[in-house]
Amino acid sequence: MAIAIDFGTSNTVVARWNPINQRAETISIDGLSIRQIPNPPIIPSLVYVEDASEDKVLVGQQVRDQGLDISGESRFFRNFKRGIGTNIQGFLPKLDGRTITFEQVGQWFISQVCEQLAPLEGCLDSLVLTVPVDSFEAYRHWLGKVCLELPVEQIRMLDEPTAAALGYGLENQEIFLVVDFGGGTLDLSLVRSSHNSLVNQEPLGFLLKWGNKSLVDNSKQNTKIAHVLGKVGQNLGGVDIDNWLVDYFAKTQGLMINALTTKLSEKVKVQLSKQQQVSELYFDDENLETYELKLDRDTLENILKVNFFFVRLDNSMAQLLQQARRQGIDEDDINGVLLVGGTSQIPAVQTWLKQYFNEDKIHYEYPFEAIAQGALQVTQGLVVKDFLYHSYGIRYWDHRQSQHSWHTLIKEGQSYPMTESVELLLGASSENQHSIELIIGELGTKTGSNTEVYLDGDRLFTRHLDNSQAVAKTLNDRDGSKIIVHLTPPGFPGIDRIKVMFIVDKQRFLRITVEDLLTSQILLENYLVAKLS
Numbered sequence: 001m002a003i004a005i006d007f008g009t010s011n012t013v014v015a016r017w018n019p020i021n022q023r024a025e026t027i028s029i030d031g032l033s034i035r036q037i038p039n040p041p042i043i044p045s046l047v048y049v050e051d052a053s054e055d056k057v058l059v060g061q062q063v064r065d066q067g068l069d070i071s072g073e074s075r076f077f078r079n080f081k082r083g084i085g086t087n088i089q090g091f092l093p094k095l096d097g098r099t100i101t102f103e104q105v106g107q108w109f110i111s112q113v114c115e116q117l118a119p120l121e122g123c124l125d126s127l128v129l130t131v132p133v134d135s136f137e138a139y140r141h142w143l144g145k146v147c148l149e150l151p152v153e154q155i156r157m158l159d160e161p162t163a164a165a166l167g168y169g170l171e172n173q174e175i176f177l178v179v180d181f182g183g184g185t186l187d188l189s190l191v192r193s194s195h196n197s198l199v200n201q202e203p204l205g206f207l208l209k210w211g212n213k214s215l216v217d218n219s220k221q222n223t224k225i226a227h228v229l230g231k232v233g234q235n236l237g238g239v240d241i242d243n244w245l246v247d248y249f250a251k252t253q254g255l256m257i258n259a260l261t262t263k264l265s266e267k268v269k270v271q272l273s274k275q276q277q278v279s280e281l282y283f284d285d286e287n288l289e290t291y292e293l294k295l296d297r298d299t300l301e302n303i304l305k306v307n308f309f310f311v312r313l314d315n316s317m318a319q320l321l322q323q324a325r326r327q328g329i330d331e332d333d334i335n336g337v338l339l340v341g342g343t344s345q346i347p348a349v350q351t352w353l354k355q356y357f358n359e360d361k362i363h364y365e366y367p368f369e370a371i372a373q374g375a376l377q378v379t380q381g382l383v384v385k386d387f388l389y390h391s392y393g394i395r396y397w398d399h400r401q402s403q404h405s406w407h408t409l410i411k412e413g414q415s416y417p418m419t420e421s422v423e424l425l426l427g428a429s430s431e432n433q434h435s436i437e438l439i440i441g442e443l444g445t446k447t448g449s450n451t452e453v454y455l456d457g458d459r460l461f462t463r464h465l466d467n468s469q470a471v472a473k474t475l476n477d478r479d480g481s482k483i484i485v486h487l488t489p490p491g492f493p494g495i496d497r498i499k500v501m502f503i504v505d506k507q508r509f510l511r512i513t514v515e516d517l518l519t520s521q522i523l524l525e526n527y528l529v530a531k532l533s
Contacts, residue, residue, distance in 0.1 A: 001016060001017070001124055001125055001126075002016065002017040002125065002126040002127075002128075002376055003015070003016050003017075003117065003124055003126070003127050003128070003376075004016075004024070004127070004128040004129070004130070004163075004372045004373070004375035004376045005110070005113065005114075005127065005128075005129050005130070005372065006130050006160065006163070006371040006372040006375065007045070007081065007106075007109075007110060007129065007130070008045055008081070008182050008183055008184070008341075009045060009079055009081045009082055009182055009183030009184030009185070009237060009238075009239060010044070010045055010078075010079070010182065010183030010184070010237075010238055010239070010342060011042040011043065011044055011045055011182075011183070011342070011368070012042065012043040012044075012045050012060075012109075012113065013026060013040070013041075013042055013043070013368055013369055013371065013372040014026070014027055014029065014033075014043065014113065014117065014372060015027065015369065015372035015373045015375070015376055016376070017376045024167070024372075024373035024374075024376040024377070025373070026040040026041060026368075026369045026372065026373065027041065028041035029041075029043065029060075029113070029116050029117060030116075031060070031061065031062055031116070032059060032060035032061055032062060032112075032113065032116055033060065033061060034060075034061045034064075039368055040368055040369045042368060043059075043060040043061065043113065044060050044061060044063070044064060044069075045060075045078070045079075045080070045081060045109065045183075046059065046060060046063040046064065046069055046076070046077070046078050047059050047063070047076075047077045047078075047080065047105050047108055047109050048062075048063045048066075048068040048069075048073075048075055048076050048077075049075045049077070049095055049096075049100070049105075049108075050075070051096055052095040052096040052097075052098040052100060053096040053097060053098055055108065057108045057109075057112060059108070059109050059112040059113065060112075060113070063076070069259065069263065070259045070260040070263055071259065072258055072259045072260075074093035074095070075093075075095060076259070077102075077105045079183065079184065079239050080102045080105040080106055080109075081102075081106060081184055082102075082184045082235070082239065083102030084102045084103050084106050084138075084139050084142055085103070085138030085139035085140075085141070085142055086102075086138070086139075103142050106142070106146070107146045110146055110147075111146070111149075111150070114127075114150050114152075118151070124150075124151070124152045124153075125152070125153050125154060126152070126153065126154040126155075126156075127147065127150065127152045127154070127155045127156075128155075128156045128157070128158055128163075128375040128376060128378055129143060129147060129155070129156070129157050129158075129375075130157070130158055130159070130160040130163045130371050130372070130375050131143065131157050131158070131159060131160060132159075132160055132180075132184075132185045132187055132233055138473060140157065140531070141531070143157065144157070156378055158375050158378055159187075159189065159228070159231070160180050160187055160340075160371050161178040161180045161187045161188070161189025161191070161231060162178075162189060162191060162228055162374075163370075163371045163372070163374040163375040164178045164180050164189075164338060164340040164370045164371045164374055165178045165189065165191040165338060165374065166374030166375070166377045167340075167366060167369065167370030167371055167372070167373040167374025167375075168336075168338045168363065168365075168366060168370050168374070174192070174335040174336070175190065175191070175192045175229070175329065175333055175334050175335055176190070176191050176192075176334070176335060176336045176337070176338055177189070177190050177191075177320070177334050177336070177337045177338070177357075178190075178191060178337075178338045178340065179337060179338065179339050179340070179341075179344055179353065180340045180341050180344075180371070181237065181238075181339070181340070181341040181342075181343040181344040181349060182237050182238065182340075182341035182342060182343060183237045183238040183239050183341075183342065183343070184235065184237040184238075184239055185233055185234065185235055185236065185237055186233065186234050186236045186237060186312075186313070186316060186343075187231065187232070187233040188230075188231065188232045188233070188316055188317065188320045189228060189230070189231040189232075190228070190229040190230040190231065190320060190323070190324055190329070190334070191227065191228055191229065192227040192229055229323070229324065229327055229329065230320055230323030230324050230327075230413075231320070231323075232316045232319045232320045232323070233316075234312065234316055236309075236312055236313075237341075237343055238266070238269070238341075238342055238343040240307070240309075241269055241303075241304070241309075241343070241346075242262055242265050242266045242269065243262075244303050244304075244307050245265035245266075245268065245269060245295070245300075245303065246261055246262050246265045248303055249261065249265060249291075249293055253291055253293075255282065255291055255293070256284060256286075260282070261282060261293075264280045264282055264293055265293065267280055268280055268293055268295050269300070269346070270342070272295065272296075272297055272300055272346070272347075273345045273346055273347065276296060276297055277294070277295070277296040277297070278294075278295060278296075279292050279293060279294040279295070280292075280293045281293070297347060297348070300346075300348065301348045304348060310352055313349075313352055317356060321356075323413065326413075331356060331357065334357065334361070335361065336361050336362075336363055337353060337357050337361050337362045337363065338363050338364075338370070339353075339362065339363065339364040339367060340366070340367050340368075340370045340371055341367060341368075342367065342368070344364060344367055345364065345367055350362065350364070388410065388412060388413065388414045388415075388416060388504065388508075388532055390412055390442045390443055390532070391408050391410060391411050391412045391442075391443040392408070392409055392410040392440065392441065392442055392443060392475075392502075392510065392532065393406040393407050393408040393409050393410075393440070393441055393443055393472075394406070394407050394409060394424065394438060394439065394440060394441070394500075395407075395439040395440075395441055395472075395474070397429075406441055406443055406472050407424075408443060409422050409424060409502050410422060410502060410504065410510075414504065416504040416505070416506060416508055416532075417503075417504060417505050417506035418503050418504045418505075420503075421501040421502055421503040421513070422501070422502045422503070423499060423500070423501050423502075424499070424500045424501075424502070425496040425498070425499055425500075425517075426496065426497065426498050426499075426500060427491065427493065427494070427495055427496050427497045427498075428487070428490075428491030428492055428493055428497055429493060430493065431492055431493065432490045432492070433487060433490055433491045433492070434486065434487055434490050434491075435484050435485060435486045435487060436484070436485045436487065436491070436497070436498060437482060437483070437484050437485075438476075438482075438483040438484075438485065438500065438512070438514075439474055439476060439477050439482070439483075440474070440475045440476050440483070440510065440512075440529050440530070441472040441473060441474045441475060442472065442473045442474075442475055442530075442532070443472050475510070475529055475530040476529055476530065483512070483524070483527070483529070485498060485514050485523050485524065486523070487516070488519075489518070491518075496517055497516070497517055497518060498514055498515065498516055498517060498523070499514070499515045499517055500512055500513075500514050501513045501514075501515075504532060507531075508531055508532045509528055509529075509530070509531055509532070510528075510529040510530050510531075510532050511526050511527060511528055511529065512524060512526075512527050512529060513525050513526055513527070514527070
């Protein structure tokens with residue numbers, strides 16, 4: 001059985017491939033899923049830790065059914081996806097003698113979903129997991145480790161926006177913009193679809209695990225190709241809006257900031273997608289007072305403006321359209337705009353999009369199920385042609401600024417595998433230098449990745465970093481992974497000593513070769529640094 005999981009910040013969707021009607025369908029897992037007509041079944045991305053020492057947890061709707069999502073306990077976790085693979089400011093709880101991390105909470109959640117899914121669907125032959133386009137290597141590495149422990153024969157990863165475009169069903173030779181706006185991230189992805197019956201079949205997407213057999217005979221299929229033309233992402237989503245609303249009600253009504261008021265604020269936000277004005281009652285059992293959380297669409301839009309919401313949207317759109325124009329594609333060439341994710345259902349977001357595109361091009365029929373259902377197509381003869389989302393560079397010491405900085409070597413948008421290497425000449429910086437250390441980094445874009453995630457009490461926030469220095473994630477700065485090139489004889493300043501050649505192979509591995517220019521010896525050859533995103 002082929003399964004796809006769209007692990008979201010607020011909600012998670014599971015889909016399966018129905019071999020009878022040859023279509024993807026969203027499924028419900030008893031106890032974990034909630035069905036809200038007309039929306040498909042979804043699993044709230046919630047975890048409550050009953051006993052950390054024994055890995056005993058409740059997930060999804062189980063948490064809500066017992067009222068544990070409003071208990072205010074440190075054992076309750078929401079929005080934890082946002083903290084995975086990031087540098088967190090703040091303290092996470094220590095439960096049952098065990099220090100808890102967001103990575104551990106995420107592993108509990110995914111493992112429980114798969115554990116409950118297995119008896120429902122029988123043998124899980126193939127699993128596809130989707131990832132945000134702006135995720136750094138740390139998140140993908142974590143997800144890969146979690147999945148490799150699952151009893152599944154074949155596992156792949158695929159970018160969420162690309163999966164969403166496939167879930168909507170693309171026509172030949174058309175260009176689509178996917179606006180994936182969920183609880184934690186905004187991802188914009190420009191995709192072109194076509195068919196080619198002569199494509200060389202290879203494993204699709206980011207292949208994590210491959211069994212001894214293939215599920216589909218692709219030899220006679222007319223293969224669908226999804227060309228990713230451009231993509232931009234940033235940490236911005238429904239969670240931020242929920243926090244802004246809680247702060248608004250706290251400021252205007254003196255409302256307590258806690259798990260219950262956060263939940264009510266989220267409910268108000270969701271209802272405003274269908275109504276012009278809504279209200280919710282909140283009873284404070286400490287001072288025995290009742291509050292009315294009243295909000296209309298105009299007030300919500302003002303709250304969004306005050307928090308520079310639309311400015312950040314414009315920045316992402318400008319970057320995406322710039323990528324498109326480099327390839328000769330204008331706004332008029334984009335045939336459709338596909339909306340996915342709960343935040344994309346906010347009327348103010350849809351109005352914002354109409355500044356760029358005609359209303360008849362904007363589609364929002366499948367906001368929740370498109371990603372999971374589209375991801376299943378990688379098991380059915382789909383080939384995804386993609387490029388590197390992030391830039392990559394080498395760290396150096398900037399004497400003028402008295403701090404480390406980064407020199408870009410491989411720019412975002414680079415297709416892979418690379419046919420030619422990128423070369424860099426380096427020399428010694430001090431007399432009688434015996435080694436040169438090479439720190440390689442994954443560089444975030446200035447408009448998308450220059451945000452940091454931090455904790456304030458029990459609320460998870462992102463903060464915009466207003467500076468010109470791109471955020472970087474080092475790929476090999478951990479113990480045992482640093483690249484240190486030894487120089488024999490020692491080096492001296494003033495001359496180039498080593499030549500470093502960088503290349504990305506077809507499996508998206510960054511590899512380097514290092515040549516000693518003085519001795520003509522190869523110090524490192526085709527050395528694996530990291531898997532790139």
